Amino acid sequence: MTRTALLLLTGALLLAACGTRPADTRVTLEFFQFKPEAIETFDRIIEGFEAAHPGIRVVQNHTPTAESAIRARLVKDDVPDVMALNGNGVFGELARAGVFYDFSTAAVRVYPPVQRILDDLGTHRQGERNGLPFASNGSGVIYNKDLFRRHGVRPPATWSELVAAARTFEAAGVTPFYATLADAWTVLPAFNALAANAAPPGFFERREAGQTSFAAAYPPVAGKLRELFGHSQRDRHSRTYEDGNLAFAQGKAAMYLQGSFALPAIAAARPGFEPGTFALPATDDPGGTRLVSGVDVALTLPREPEHPREAMTFIEHLLRPEVMNAYAREQRAVPPLENATSPDPALAGLMPYFTQGRLSGYADHHIPLTIPLEQLLQQFLIDGDQARLLRELDEEWDKVAARSTS
Incomplete structure (x- = not known):
């Protein structure tokens, strides 16, 4: 067989082999x-x-x-x-x-x-x-177990116990809550927990039907939100979420108003640090507390x-x-x-709420995205004008409703 014939035969065999390779039929x-x-x-x-x-x-x-x-x-x-x-x-x-x-x-x-x-x-x-x-x-409160043990504080089960814990830490020179209001969205975990537990049930269905308003139903939510952030550090308006994760991991506050989604960042800032969690109690009825979960x-x-x-x-x-x-x-x-x-x-502190079904969704997920909720709450925590906050929430809600029916 000539060299040319051999090359032709080899090429034909290779082509045949390629032709029989199974196609990817997945x-x-x-x-x-x-x-x-x-x-x-x-x-x-x-x-x-x-x-x-x-x-x-x-x-x-x-x-x-x-x-x-x-x-x-x-x-x-x-x-x-x-x-x-x-x-x-x-x-x-x-x-x-x-x-x-x-x-x-x-x-x-x-x-x-x-x-x-x-x-x-x-x-x-x-x-x-x-x-x-x-x-x-789960969105509630992340807490420093070491600081709680050192100052004899137990995870609070009622609003009164939460406020008392904050005052105990303040008296000992410890910042109760680390707040990061430079990022407006970081007010939402506390807002959602209070809305789930301190606002009347079925609020958003009734608001859509025009049967209630933020001004009528949300004063307890706004008032308690202001009180919580009043127990945070003085530079809260200039601190970011990243600042908060690091500061809390370093033990600069007893509690952090954030959801479980913050735990990986806290762990990355201080490997080996093991915080605890509890649902934020918004009333003095411990059996009525629901955990905000998304x-x-x-x-x-x-x-x-x-x-x-x-x-x-x-x-x-x-x-x-x-x-x-x-x-x-x-x-x-x-x-x-x-x-x-x-x-x-x-x-561990959140799991009983899951097993018992004591859960509530995020209130802010029911507020139209065109309403600047984060910014309104951020401004409220700067100026403390509760009437203005609730009035503007109602005005913004009504604008959205008018556009959707026009």
């Missing part, structure tokens, strides 16, 4: 998620899923501007196959618009009190379920998925208890499961 799903700190965690979850489901490939897509990105893609009718989004007011707005799948007949189920928090944000139609909780958070991660699909069977298979995998528990351990979250437990000692 279904590819785009998994869009919004948490940068969870990229590696989700990579591990995806790896386990693909090993168990070799016919499905999952590509994780993360963007730091998730809400803007999702809105832009909805306009282009380019919706990811599976989404992990923040269960907030934007999620409720999109759910009401009918862009998310209806899970009401799906077999997957999560803890009903947590599901209710997500559903209360908004659904496309009554009875629909447009998202499924994957991870929850759906930190909500799972959903497009209204009409391109690959419904494969997408639902991935959703079912994510909602397996062992997967949710593993995610919660790594991200210091709470799995939305009945009788949920967390190995994180910092969350």
Whole structure:
């Protein structure tokens, strides 16, 4: 055989070999998620899923501007196959618009009190379920266990005990609460806890119906908010959230009005520091206190998925208890499961509220995004003008209502 013939034969064999290589017939799903700190965690979850489901490939897509990105893609009718989004007011707005799948007949189920928090944000139609909780958070008070022990203070269970604890620390030269009002949003955890427990039940439904007002129902919320921040350090208006995480980790205050989402940053600032948590008591009825909790991660699909069977298979995998528990351990979250437990000692003070279903969603998620709530609260904590705060909340609410009916 000549050299030329040999080369031709070799080339033909190589072409034949390439032609018989099996094509990648896997279904590819785009998994869009919004948490940068969870990229590696989700990579591990995806790896386990693909090993168990070799016919499905999952590509994780993360963007730091998730809400803007999702809105832009909805306009282009380019919706990811599976989404992990923040269960907030934007999620409720999109759910009401009918862009998310209806899970009401799906077999997957999560803890009903947590599901209710997500559903209360908004659904496309009554009875629909447009998202499924994957991870929850708790928003109350983070406290320094060492300072509490040193000054003989127990985690308060009533408003009177909370105020007494603040005064005890002040008398000992310890800052009761570290506040970070340079970032306006950091007033919201305390506001939400007070709104959940000191405002009348069903306030937002009645406000939408024109049957009440902030001026009539929210004086206890505003008054107690002002009192809480009155027990914080003098430079509270110039301190940022990052300042607060570091200062609290360094022991510069006994308490921190933040949610469980602040725990990783505190731990990073001082490895080995183990704070505790308790629900903020807004009344003197300890049995009536509810913990403010949000759906930190909500799972959903497009209204009409391109690959419904494969997408639902991935959703079912994510909602397996062992997967949710593993995610919660790594991200210091709470799995939305009945009788949920967390190995994180910092969350021990919040867990009874989850197991007992004594939960309430974030009040600010029910306030239209066009109302500058954070800035109004920030200004109130500067000037102390309660009447002005409540009047402006009502005026802004009425403006939104007028635009929506015009």
